[in-house]
Amino acid sequence: MEDYSVIGKRIPRIDGRAKVTGEAKYAADYEMPGMLWCKIVRSPHAHARILNIDTTRAERVVGVKGVLTGKDFGGWKWGWMPKTRDEEPLATRRVRYLGEAVAAVAAVDEDTAEEAAQLIRVEYEELPGVFDPEEAMKEGAPRLYDHVENNISWDFHMDFGDVEKGFREADLVSEERFETGRVITGYLEPPAAVALYTSSGITLWAAKQSPYFVYRHMADCFKLPLNRIRIIQPFIGGGFGGTKNDSLAGDFCAVLFSKMTGKPVKFAYTMEEVLMTCRRRHNMVVTNKMGMKKDGTLTAMQSKVIADGGAHTAIGPLTMYLTGCMSTLPYKLPNFKHDAYRIFTNNPIGAAMRGHGVTHTRFAAELQMEMMAEELGLDPVGVRLKNAVTAPHETINQVTVKSCGLVEGIHTIAEDPKWKDRDKNRETGGPVVHGVGMSATSYLGGARQRGHQSCAAVVRLCEDGTVNYLTGATDCGQGSDTVLVQIIAEELGLRVEDVDIKRVDTAMTPCDAGSYGSRVTVLAGKAAQNAAREVRDQLAAFAAEKWEVRPEDILFRDNVVSVKGSSDLAMPFDKLAKIACYSGSGAVIIGKGYSDYGIEILDFDKGIGNAGTSYSFTSQLTGVDVDLETGFIRCTDMVIAHDCGRPLNPINVEAQNQGAAVQGLGQALYEEFKMADGRTLNPTLVDYKMPLAPDAPDITVIDILTDDPDGPFGAKEASEGAIVSVPPSVFTAVHHATGIWFKEQPLTPEKVVMALRKRKKA
Amino acid sequence: MELKHIRFVINGEPCELRVPPWRTLLEMIREDLKLTGAKEACGQGECGACTVIMGGKSVNSCLVPAVEADGQEILTIEGLARGDELHPLQEAFVEHAGMQCGFCTPGMIMSAKFLLDTNGRPDTAQIKDGIAGNFCRCTGYTKIVESISAAAEALKGGR
Numbered sequence: 017m018e019d020y021s022v023i024g025k026r027i028p029r030i031d032g033r034a035k036v037t038g039e040a041k042y043a044a045d046y047e048m049p050g051m052l053w054c055k056i057v058r059s060p061h062a063h064a065r066i067l068n069i070d071t072t073r074a075e076r077v078v079g080v081k082g083v084l085t086g087k088d089f090g091g092w093k094w095g096w097m098p099k100t101r102d103e104e105p106l107a108t109r110r111v112r113y114l115g116e117a118v119a120a121v122a123a124v125d126e127d128t129a130e131e132a133a134q135l136i137r138v139e140y141e142e143l144p145g146v147f148d149p150e151e152a153m154k155e156g157a158p159r160l161y162d163h164v165e166n167n168i169s170w171d172f173h174m175d176f177g178d179v180e181k182g183f184r185e186a187d188l189v190s191e192e193r194f195e196t197g198r199v200i201t202g203y204l205e206p207p208a209a210v211a212l213y214t215s216s217g218i219t220l221w222a223a224k225q226s227p228y229f230v231y232r233h234m235a236d237c238f239k240l241p242l243n244r245i246r247i248i249q250p251f252i253g254g255g256f257g258g259t260k261n262d263s264l265a266g267d268f269c270a271v272l273f274s275k276m277t278g279k280p281v282k283f284a285y286t287m288e289e290v291l292m293t294c295r296r297r298h299n300m301v302v303t304n305k306m307g308m309k310k311d312g313t314l315t316a317m318q319s320k321v322i323a324d325g326g327a328h329t330a331i332g333p334l335t336m337y338l339t340g341c342m343s344t345l346p347y348k349l350p351n352f353k354h355d356a357y358r359i360f361t362n363n364p365i366g367a368a369m370r371g372h373g374v375t376h377t378r379f380a381a382e383l384q385m386e387m388m389a390e391e392l393g394l395d396p397v398g399v400r401l402k403n404a405v406t407a408p409h410e411t412i413n414q415v416t417v418k419s420c421g422l423v424e425g426i427h428t429i430a431e432d433p434k435w436k437d438r439d440k441n442r443e444t445g446g447p448v449v450h451g452v453g454m455s456a457t458s459y460l461g462g463a464r465q466r467g468h469q470s471c472a473a474v475v476r477l478c479e480d481g482t483v484n485y486l487t488g489a490t491d492c493g494q495g496s497d498t499v500l501v502q503i504i505a506e507e508l509g510l511r512v513e514d515v516d517i518k519r520v521d522t523a524m525t526p527c528d529a530g531s532y533g534s535r536v537t538v539l540a541g542k543a544a545q546n547a548a549r550e551v552r553d554q555l556a557a558f559a560a561e562k563w564e565v566r567p568e569d570i571l572f573r574d575n576v577v578s579v580k581g582s583s584d585l586a587m588p589f590d591k592l593a594k595i596a597c598y599s600g601s602g603a604v605i606i607g608k609g610y611s612d613y614g615i616e617i618l619d620f621d622k623g624i625g626n627a628g629t630s631y632s633f634t635s636q637l638t639g640v641d642v643d644l645e646t647g648f649i650r651c652t653d654m655v656i657a658h659d660c661g662r663p664l665n666p667i668n669v670e671a672q673n674q675g676a677a678v679q680g681l682g683q684a685l686y687e688e689f690k691m692a693d694g695r696t697l698n699p700t701l702v703d704y705k706m707p708l709a710p711d712a713p714d715i716t717v718i719d720i721l722t723d724d725p726d727g728p729f730g731a732k733e734a735s736e737g738a739i740v741s742v743p744p745s746v747f748t749a750v751h752h753a754t755g756i757w758f759k760e761q762p763l764t765p766e767k768v769v770m771a772l773r774k775r776k777k778a
Numbered sequence: 779m780e781l782k783h784i785r786f787v788i789n790g791e792p793c794e795l796r797v798p799p800w801r802t803l804l805e806m807i808r809e810d811l812k813l814t815g816a817k818e819a820c821g822q823g824e825c826g827a828c829t830v831i832m833g834g835k836s837v838n839s840c841l842v843p844a845v846e847a848d849g850q851e852i853l854t855i856e857g858l859a860r861g862d863e864l865h866p867l868q869e870a871f872v873e874h875a876g877m878q879c880g881f882c883t884p885g886m887i888m889s890a891k892f893l894l895d896t897n898g899r900p901d902t903a904q905i906k907d908g909i910a911g912n913f914c915r916c917t918g919y920t921k922i923v924e925s926i927s928a929a930a931e932a933l934k935g936g937r
Contacts, residue, residue: 032872035880036864038815038855042881045814202915204819204827205881253817253881254915287820493879493916671875671921678918701824701913709906712919 021574022506023729026667030498030512031251031491040251043208043223044284051210052081054270054283055129057119057136058293059111062147062362062694063158064140066109066118073135074121079128082273083136084120089272092237094263100170100329102161105237105268111140112160112327113364114694115293117265122273122281147694149324149359150301160327160360167360169325170333174340174623176412177351179305182316186307190388194380196743197761198299198324198689200291201369202679202706205253207260207294208284211270217244218271225255225492226262226530231522233263234271246523255492256679257368258295261532262330291699296689298323298335298358298366302380307351308388312399316351319343319377325358326365332358335366338373338460341623343381344411346422346458346633347403352412354623362694368532370676371459371739375683378457379761382744387757396748397430400456407722414624417631419732421659421720422456425635428657428718429454435637438752447645450652451753455745456635460628461733462613462726463533470610471539472526473547475504477605479597481575481590483508483515483551488528489540490520494735495668496536500544502664503728507548509572509589526610534733537664538629539611541728546609554605558596559587613726630724633659634737638745639713642753647768649750651681651713656738659720662730670717672735677715680742682707688762784848788813789857797844804828804839806847807854815855815884819913826912829885830854836892838911855884858891866932867891867925876925878916886912890926894933902927 034040071083086108095101106117119136123129146152146160152167160167183189209222218234227247235242252260266283273281285294300323307315321339325332340354358366389399405411407420429435438452474486485504491497501515508515520528528540556570559577569580578586597603618625637655642648656673663669686705690697698704723730743761751757756771781796788811797806807813807830816839817827823838830839831853832846858865867887870876877883886909893900893908900908905926906919914922 028872029875029877031880032877033864033868035877035883036855036868036871036887037859038813038884040880041814042817044818045808203879203881204825204913204915205817205879206819251880253819254879256915284818287822287825493881495875495878667875667921671878671917674918674920675878675916676918679915700822701820702822706913706915707919708911708913709909709919709923710903712906712923715918715920 020506022502022512023664024662024666027498027502027512027665029495030501042205042253043210043221043250046210046221046250047282048210048280051280051282052122052124052273052277053126053129054120054122054266054273054281055133056117056265056269057133058115059118060114061111061140061142062114063143063145064111065143066107066111067139067141069119070137071119074132077128077132077135079124080121080132081124082122082276084269084272086118089237089268094233095329096331096333100333103328105265113362115364116327120269122277145362145694147361147363147691149322149361152359152361153357160362164360168357169329169360170336170358172336172340172354172356172623174352174354174413179316179318179351179353182351183307186315187310188388188392189305189307190384191303191305192384192387192759194302194304194383195760196300196376196379197683197687198296198691199683199687200294200296201256201258203254203256203260206285206287206290207264207266209267209270210280210282211274212280213271213274217246219246219248220267220271221248221250222267223252223260224249225252225260225490226532227490227520227522228488228527228530229261230263230267237268238271246521249490249520252490252492255531256370257372257532260492261368261530262295287701288699291704292696293364295330295365295367297369298325298332300376302377304380304384306384306388308392310392312389312392312394312402314347314349314403317343317349317381318353319380321356321377323358324361324363324366326361326363328365330365330367332366335368335373337620337623338627339377341413341415341627342374342458342460343377344413344415345417345631346405346456348405350412363691364696370679371736372533374459375740375743378740379743382455382457383747383757383759386748396454397426400426404456415626418726419630419661419722419724420633421722422633422635425633425657425659425720426456428720429635429637429655432637432655434639434653434655442753448641448643449753450639450641451749451751452637452639453745453748453752454637455741455748457737457741458631458633459534459733459737459740460631461534462538462629463535464618464627469529470527471529471543472608472610473540473543474526475547475551475607477551477593477597479594481514481593483510485515485517485544486525487517487540487544488520488525489536490531492531494531494672495665496540498668499537499664500540503541503544504548507545508552510575533628534736537731538727538733539613541731542611542613543609545728547607550607550609551605555592555596558599559592630661630726630732632733632737634741636741636745638742638749640746640749640753642750642768644772647765649685649763649765649768651685651746653714655716655718656741657718657720658734658737659722659732660734661722661724661727661732663719663734664729664731666719669719669734673717673738674715676735676738677742678707678712680739681746683761684743684746685762782845784845786847786850786852788852789854799843799845801844802840803842803844803847806844807839813854813856817881817884826889827882827885829888829912831888831892836889855887858887867929870925870929870932874925874928875921876917882912882914886914886922890929893926894930898930898933900930
């Protein structure tokens with residue numbers, strides 16, 4: 017490995033100071049003179065026809081400046097693909113989930129807007145609803161969209177090799193049903209924005225992790241060219257996929273109100289609106305059939321996935337794609353068949369969330385593999401090593417792995433004393449039993465989507481030797497701004513503090529798809545590297561000419577420019593910058609770069625090809641204490657051996673893994689929306705149980721170094737792998753403690769007690 | 779509507795305001811005083827994002843009526859640093875990656891401040907209990923606990 021001066025160092029976040037002093041401004045912290053407040057009116061029914069909306073009483077309230085209903089948007093709809101545009105800013109004729117937006121009010125202050133919103137009278141004709149995706153698929157079930165048969169929002173069918181042949185070759189074939197829960201991203205910052213519509217177009221200060229999606233939506237909705245759309249990113253209070261990747265009713269209404277009134281308009285959702293109406297993770301039923309030989313070799317896997325898509329399509333097709341295309345990692349699988357169905361129901365909308373799509377099917381396959389290994393008398397480590405992929409590897413659906421730390425990761429876990437002594441430490445002498453489980457999983461980084469996915473960087477040299485760096489990639493909390501600045505600094509031989517990065521502004525920064533699919537470090541990192549190199553090459557050419565040496569011999573390090581092999585040809589970086597910028601009539605030194613990863617064709621219909629640029633591998637150990645009397649499970653420790661290629665900022669990589677792990681723990685043990693006929697019964701942080709500090713286990717993160725050939729400085733993803741590895745490792749740990757295989761998330765005390773009781777009776 | 783005249787000290791500065799009885803301390807701090815460090819997330823006293831210190835105790839400012847600030851001394855995240863010099867807690871959160879998105883951070887640091895004010899040498903379990911009223915979705919709490927522990931160590935030097 018090269019000796020880097022900035023890369024690979026535990027450098028504190030560049031936004032740290034702003035965030036610990038209260039200086040960092042989030043969308044809801046913005047206000048402007050004359051600003052109006054926007055409030056949304058939402059449907060109390062899960063499925064109903066809108067017969068009439070009477071806004072007259074609201075309009076008469078003193079201080080109300082405008083009222084909107086769906087027809088004000090002229091029938092405009094949006095969606096992820098042209099043929100899935102099924103969502104309106106405000107529903108016009110029909111509501112399909114409880115809490116769908118139907119009207120909006122703008123007023124001089126928040127209280128007045130709230131009061132007026134309550135005076136809007138909407139007349140509904142209730143329609144029969146359908147809330148269970150398996151019911152919704154049946155003939156005769158109520159339809160959400162008249163033209164959509166069996167409520168099938170999207171389906172994917174992948175078929176590789178010959179699964180029937182694979183099952184015939186197996187010594188054991190098993191079929192099991194698994195279920196993942198109804199959970200939400202859980203960012204603490206409710207969506208908010210301030211909109212301003214002027215003669216120069218739209219400016220929106222909005223909490224988004226993919227601001228350029230919103231940029232296109234606004235241009236299309238308001239019939240403006242893209243150069244008149246300015247989405248400015250405040251600091252973002254967490255994203256995790258879904259809602260903040262997309263536009264919201266509040267965004268469209270605030271912009272239209274601003275257009276109508278000429279005033280800035282703000283909205284901020286309440287946490288209840290977030291938990292009742294914002295996008296969630298799809299909950300899925302995975303019916304999995306797996307074939308295994310006596311020695312543990314996997315021969316075939318066939319999965320049927322049924323996902324609750326809720327009322328609209330959103331990004332759901334990609335979710336379903338990811339449930340299948342990634343099933344061929346991290347284990348060698350010669351035969352694979354996948355049938356995935358996303359089903360419309362009258363529930364809130366299912367969309368992306370950290371670990372997107374992959375977490376569901378990997379949970380099922382990982383547990384099933386270990387269940388079968390147990391039946392065949394094989395140990396959990398051995399069965400994983402038997403099937404683990406090694407680099408280079410091409411899966412049967414042509415996913416190509418160029419670097420892979422899976423085997424090393426599994427060995428790391430297996431050699432941990434917590435694993436070795438797991439049987440010895442099982443009994444604690446009381447009702448509490450200690451279990452230790454493991455998992456080994458993979459996740460993609462540098463995600464690709466259909467359509468425009470550019471990722472670019474501009475680096476501008478200032479005459480004093482400092483640098484401005486522009487990227488369209490959004491740091492929504494993960495720390496990407498710091499890592500990207502490190503990359504620029506490393507390439508130019510500067511310090512982190514010599515490089516400035518501003519928040520994304522679609523009028524200034526290059527177009528970018530945003531933060532999702534662990535794409536920023538991999539793709540924006542490569543773009544940053546290329547842009548910095550362009551600046552370096554210009555400076556090197558200038559210095560080479562001056563010193564009469566070859567440009568490739570010019571070195572940039574520790575704020576000094578020097579010549580390889582020469583001890584006297586050197587000058588401070590800032591001096592060279594000044595000379596270069598002042599040369600001739602004044603030079604402008606700008607570098608641009610883009611990432612050209614992943615531009616080969618991906619067969620989205622058949623599930624063939626790379627959905628990512630590279631693949632991380634996570635091997636995990638989890639320890640749990642299970643109280644056999646109360647069923648209560650306490651997670652005690654986790655060891656995460658994660659292959660992110662090379663950690664560009666190790667403290668940030670640890671932090672990302674730890675955060676993902678505890679979010680995954682919530683999904684495995686605590687979090688679940690309780691639903692009744694489309695109504696969310698627990699839309700508060702009191703009743704929707706996210707982990708708190710006392711719930712967090714001790715987490716050790718071990719970096720497995722593999723130096724991916726395509727990653728900037730060898731890096732791969734480091735933010736989503738651990739949310740995929742947690743649920744199966746928790747469930748295998750609980751099995752170790754109790755001897756019971758649980759297959760449904762979340763694993764609540766009630767389920768443990770009921771299962772123990774059932775076993776006692778039998 | 780009767781406005782109540784209140785006087786208090788916030789971040790060391792005396793302040794007088796007339797507030798309606800239903801206004802919360804958080805609304806007063808954010809909207810009247812334009813100190814937007816304290817955040818509103820749940821609005822129900824569950825998430826801790828609005829935590830400030832009043833009368834020497836940490837409070838969920840979204841649940842406290844503004845009128846209760848009368849005669850009190852209030853400290854928000856904006857009042858923690860001395861000029862350019864960060865408080866040891868702030869320094870530790872920066873150094874030990876105690877924050878990611880930063881939205882919970884002002885409340886988290888104020889809860890930690892109250893903890894260290896009352897217990898200068900907390901162990902890990904006591905730190906976790908001390909911030910048990912503050913959600914963080916980004917960090918998994920590990921680095922927050924490490925940050926608070928490091929700050930406790932630094933504060934032993936008498937800062």
